[in-house]
Amino acid sequence: MQVKTRVAICKVHMFQFSVVFVATAAGASSGIGTETARVLALRGVHVVMGVRNMATGREVKEAIIKEIPTAKVDAMELNLSSMASVRKFAEEFKSSGLPLNLLINNAGIMATPFLLSEDSIELQFATNHMGHFLLTNELLEMMKKTALLSKKEGRIVNVSSRRHKFSYPEGIRFDKINEQSGYNRLSAYGQSKLANVLHAKELAKRLKEDGVEITANSVHPGAVATNLFRNFGLANGLVSLFGKFVIKTMEQGAATTCYVALHPQVKGKSGLYFADCNVVEVSEQANDTNLAKKLWDFSLSLVSKRPNTP
Numbered sequence: 001m002q003v004k005t006r007v008a009i010c011k012v013h014m015f016q017f018s019v020v021f022v023a024t025a026a027g028a029s030s031g032i033g034t035e036t037a038r039v040l041a042l043r044g045v046h047v048v049m050g051v052r053n054m055a056t057g058r059e060v061k062e063a064i065i066k067e068i069p070t071a072k073v074d075a076m077e078l079n080l081s082s083m084a085s086v087r088k089f090a091e092e093f094k095s096s097g098l099p100l101n102l103l104i105n106n107a108g109i110m111a112t113p114f115l116l117s118e119d120s121i122e123l124q125f126a127t128n129h130m131g132h133f134l135l136t137n138e139l140l141e142m143m144k145k146t147a148l149l150s151k152k153e154g155r156i157v158n159v160s161s162r163r164h165k166f167s168y169p170e171g172i173r174f175d176k177i178n179e180q181s182g183y184n185r186l187s188a189y190g191q192s193k194l195a196n197v198l199h200a201k202e203l204a205k206r207l208k209e210d211g212v213e214i215t216a217n218s219v220h221p222g223a224v225a226t227n228l229f230r231n232f233g234l235a236n237g238l239v240s241l242f243g244k245f246v247i248k249t250m251e252q253g254a255a256t257t258c259y260v261a262l263h264p265q266v267k268g269k270s271g272l273y274f275a276d277c278n279v280v281e282v283s284e285q286a287n288d289t290n291l292a293k294k295l296w297d298f299s300l301s302l303v304s305k306r307p308n309t310p
Contacts, residue, residue: 019046019146021093021139022104032159032221033106035254038064041071043262048098050078050089050135080107080131081117083306090138099146100139102261105132105196106159111185119306122178124185128192132158133199133299140214147213153267154214156203157260160196160273162220165283167191171291172198174298195295197273197282202292204271215270217260221253222275 022037037047041064051057057075064073076092079085093100107128117126136156147154167190176182196218203216259277260266273282285291 019048019099019101021048021050021100021102022106031108032250032253032257033108034060035250036104036106036257037073038067039251039254039258040261041073042068044070045102045262046072046098047074048093049073049075050080051075052077052079078135080135081123081127083119083130083134083303086131086134087138090135093139094142099150100142100154101146101150101152102155102157103136103139103143104157104159104257104261105136106257107132107192107196111189113185114180114183114188116178119302120178121302122183122188124188124192125177125195128189129195129199130299130302132196134303136199136203137303143214144212154212155261155266156200156214156216157257158196158200158216158218159257160200160218160220161189161193162275163190164193164197164286165190167194167285171285171288172295172298174294194283194286197286198288198292198295199299200273201271201286201289202296205289205292208270215266215268217266217270218273219256219260220273220275220280221256 022033022040033049037049037060041047047064049057049060051060054075054077057077061073061075065071076089077085078089109124109127112123115123117123117130119126119130121130143154143156146152163186166187168184168187171194172191173179173182200216200218207214207216256274256277260274263277269279272279273286274280
């Protein structure tokens with residue numbers, strides 16, 4: 001009952017921004033990404049969905065417009081596991097002429113077997129962190145310009161997880177990030193989610209130092225019955241069977257993201273971590289400013305090693 005009450009609170013006063021971009025590994029075309037796009041469109045936000053599967057993305061767009069005839073929704077191709085795709089998307093978005101008030105980084109792969117991305121980076125780290133890190137950097141100047149011209153606070157939201165508290169002992173395996181030896185699929189997921197929190201905290205610090213009216217926060221959506229569980233056959237079956245009793249609905253799962261993205265009560269708050277629409281504590285590793293700075297520099301080094309053109 002408490003969660004439902006908070007969800008209701010999250011759904012008021014959401015009319016602050018005119019344009020939003022929802023990025024997700026599987027696309028805004030499934031799970032929490034779809035519900036986030038729907039809720040924001042319902043509140044008059046122009047939603048641009050970054051999707052890997054354009055056919056599914058178009059279906060989601062049509063479904064939202066069918067429910068909300070006045071909705072402004074677009075879908076653009078984006079594969080977060082590919083730096084070339086991220087750069088291509090960023091260039092196409094900047095060429096659209098749309099302003100950018102809000103960036104929601106909402107990746108969605110979990111506990112995969114050891115795999116490398118096309119950029120030879122461990123897949124969960126590449127998708128859940130590096131894709132968002134690069135995308136944010138590519139679009140940040142546009143966000144700064146929009147904030148200045150619109151005189152509205154820009155907001156960046158990283159969708160993390162409570163699992164950030166269960167990374168590897170060292171937090172981020174900088175020297176072994178792409179090594180199969182010692183790889184643990186759940187620890188690697190935790191590592192990528194820890195990176196989401198550290199990224200938001202370091203970005204918030206840098207934006208404040210620059211005097212820019214843009215905030216950066218991270219959120220835990222809660223346990224939601226999405227296709228994140230697809231890599232666990234037994235767990236996926238249990239979620240399907242018992243999930244409705246212990247797991248949040250899509251609406252509840254998207255509520256904190258929408259709250260942090262648009263609610264007036266969050267104005268000026270930056271570098272924080274939210275769950276159930278409240279600020280909550282993070283792990284000791286996630287509070288490590290030196291680790292956040294090291295991750296930032298490490299991520300920049302990975303980006304610089306890859307071509308600057310698609």
